[in-house]
Amino acid sequence: MADPRQIRIDVITRLLEDEAYFAWFLRDPDAALAEYPDLDPRDGRLIKREVTDRASLENLARRFKVPIRSAPSESLISPSRGDSVKGDKVKMEEVGPEADEEPPQRIVSTGFSAADIPGQPLSSDTPLLPNQSYYFWLEVGEPIAGSIEVTPTALPDDLPPKARLQVVLYDFKAGIEQIRPDDVGEIELQENGTVKVIKPVAIPDGLDDPELVERRLFFPLRTSPQNGRYQLRCNIYYQQNLLQSRLITFYVQEWPRRMPNALISELDYVLSRTFDGRTLSGMGQTRLSVMLNDNGNGTHGFRFFGENQFKNDAELGEGELTNLIEMARGALRKAAWGDEKPYQAGKTYRYNNPDADRLRADLITFALRGYRFYDALINRLAGDADKAWELADLMLKPGQVQIASKQSARLVIPAALMYDYPLDDGRPSSQYTLCDTFQKALQDGDPLAETECFQGNCPSYDQDTVICPSGFWGFRHSLGLPVSLDEAPDAPSEIPVDGDVTLGISVSTDPDLTLRPVHEQRLQAMGFEWEYADSRDGSLEMLKQIEPELVYFYCHGGLQNDMPYLSLGKPGSERFTRASLRNKRIRWRKVRPLVFINGCHTTQLTPERALDLVTAFVATAHAAGVVGTEISIFEPIAVTFAEECFRRFLIEKETIGDAIRGARLKMLQEGNPLGLVYIPYALPGLHLA
Structure with a gap:
């Protein structure tokens, strides 16, 4: 059976050294890569995504330690994908000692280590023992022998100065016990190109190299007493924006036998593979990031990370979640054309003319449906009841909110309709009123965004029979579902x-x-x-x-x-x-x-x-x-x-x-x-x- 790593190296080497093949790849990458039918599809996607010109090809070659031959200076302006490619010969020469001056690599490596030998990564073919203490670790730098990453991912050189990234570990409430579940690790990108740990989660005893804790994050955990297949999720954030999410899968066996992929880390959600500095700087500060994930067992998990390093998660059954989504959309349909059924030809639009009574009735329905959605989610938050109030306080002021959904999660959350102000939802509709401050702004024509309600200071906030539109996430926050x-x-x-x-x-x-x-x-x-x-x-x-x-x-x-x-x-x-x-x-x-x-x-x-x-x-x-x-x-x-x-x-x-x-x-x-x-x-x- 062909070695997928060798095939990947062969393709990159040919792109580096065969000018005609590289030109063909830039014109038609699918056709060029078809010459390698045994190329791993994930490697094919990676090469097509990353290689757009000579410089990006060389960056990819360095990542996989493929020997690089560089062109003379007059040939360094290479075509990019989509540009015309000339057939002039390019003289190639080996890269000399100056390669040592290249910036440090920023490869993300992850893995497990035993509690008594924390500095030694466990092999990816080694299952974990039941009811034992281990560390999950993450390091950014030179590739680490023993890393369990399926697709090595690098950080480039143009990150914001002293940028700090937060690393958060979530469990699936079964098969694993995080010793410090509320702790968040933090790494900082140094001016010399290296990455340093500035906020460790744990400092293990017995490290042969005490300086390892300056490079590597350690998350202490304990395995299940039962044999089985278990999972963790490791997320990387920048200013509360979710950049990458890894699904960590591991096996627990009482009598462990070596097996392929006993420990494996798969990058299955990614907004930034390269952590491009311009992209990171332009994202802005996000107040809360919520990741929706299909757990594969009939439930959906929500992973929260927000300002002040708020971290939590919740689970909803697929049937319950689908019902809540349909109820929310039903309210929108009823407001638009008078009933909650999907649109059919002949439906009549209800908002051709202003009508204060209609607006009041629809906002009440929206709030009741949106609050039930919010309440169902908040009730599932892990930990003590204070977490719900902590989240409510965090979300009171306007800000950016990122709703991140994995490709496999086919449900779209109606986040704009979420309503999080206190609400007594057990009353008849006739007993609810609209916020006086909102109604006055509406009558006077005052810009709503400038009123105290939409700045997070609604005077009616604590009145649970008064509904203010500023309680809806879509009116108070800037939402995005990338x-x-x-x-x-x-x-x-x-x-x-x-x-x-x-x-x-x-x-x-x-x-x-x-x-x-x-x-x-x-x-x-x-x-x-x-x-x-x-x-x-x-x-x-x-x-x-x-x-x-x-x-x-x-x-x-x-x-x-x-x-x-x-x-x-x-x-x-x-x-x-x-x-x-x-x-x-x-x-x-x-x-x-x-x-x-x-x-x-x-x-x-x-x-x-x-x-x-x-x-x-x-x-x-x-x-x-x-x-x-x-x-x-x-x-x-x-x-x-x-x-x-x-x-x-x-x-x-x-x-x-x-x-x-x-x-x-x-x-x-x-x-x-x-x-x-x-x-x-x-x-x-x-x-x-």
Whole structure:
């Protein structure tokens, strides 16, 4: 059987030394790598993702210790993927002693060690003993012999000066006992390129090298008394933004026998493989990060990490979670068209005109559903009851919130509808009132974001029969639900702008979309560069040719044969599907745009089904993120929300999290709460630069 490591080395070596093959790879990476049918698919994805020019190829070679031959200085300007490649010969020469001057490596290594020999990593083929003390460890630096990482991941050289990363270990409430479950480890990136532990979780006794604790984090734990397969989750955060998550799997055996992958660490959620300094700096400070994970046993786990190193987790059964999600969306549907069933043709929009009584009734329903969701989650928090109040206090002030969901977790949490102010939910609707401060601001036309309620100081906070819209996460916080995919590049925190902002718009020409012409005129009046398509084929051709900052779909959508699609041009025309992007080889390289989908009158297209389109834009086309909706929307929502969001995001240069919050509040100011239907599948700090 072929050695996968050797095949990986062979491919990288050929890319380094065979100029024609490298040029072919840059033009068509899939075809070039097809010459190596035994190449591990994970290695293939890694090489395609990381190698875009000669410099990135050499970085990858250093990571895997492949000998590098460098070109003379006049040849160092190498083509990148997507550029034309000339056939001139490049003279190669061995790298000499100057290689010793390269910056230190920043490879993330993890593993286990016995409590009595903490400095010696256990081999990955060694199961752990039951009811025994061990350390789980993590170190960033030169590769560590005994690391259990499946795919070694490196930190680059351009990180923010003295950046601090938090390392958090979560268990699955079975099979493992963390000795210090509330402790968080912290590492700092030094100016000389090394990584230093500045906050250890534990300092083991009996280390042969006492200085090891300055490089390596140790998490003490005790295994289950029962044989079996168990798991941990190790997350790395920067300013409460979840960057990477590893699933640690290990076997416990009373009579251990060597076995492949007895101890293994798999990087299964990643927004930043390279920890690019510009990306990290642009993320901004996040108040709370929540990771949703399918535990594989009929439950879903929520991993919390927030300011002041708040750490906790909770579990909900899949049936309970699905029911809570459906109840939340049912409230949004009822507000939009009068009943809780999915949209069908003929439904009538309820918010064409302001109506104070209707707004009050819908906000009460939203709050009751949102509070029950929040309460169900908070009740499952591990530890004592004070954790619930600690989280409530943490979330009181406005801030960024990141909802991170693994690719395998197919449920989309309606985070915007979460309501966390005290609420007595056992009363009839007639006994609830709206916050006086909010109502006065609405009547006087005062900007809601500037009122004390939306700054975390609502005077009605402790009155549990008074509902204030500032209690909803979507009105108080800047939310983001970034997508993590193996084949996608790092999630960017900024979109570079060179000159005027370009908007690529694709539309349905259905005459029933009566607001479209005026909507287009108002968008053009904002002064953007304008590229336009009114058919599926025209849209694909446009998207292949341009590098816009924002891609906008104003259209219908639906589901056919379990396949989500967008409907552009005339009704009944060809459908825009996820495969359309790959078929036309659409991949944005220089500028990775935000994709905004305003799907009016869509049928059967839930967020879970729409994820297929979202992931295609991110993984295939390399979009920076996608904005979609929880439910089908009507034209007045689409027009009002998009125009305000674009003004804030493209002209005022607000982050997408702030722009979406601002657009929600503008609609609320006009008596419409349905801005809560929008979902940003992107980092909340994504912005134009």
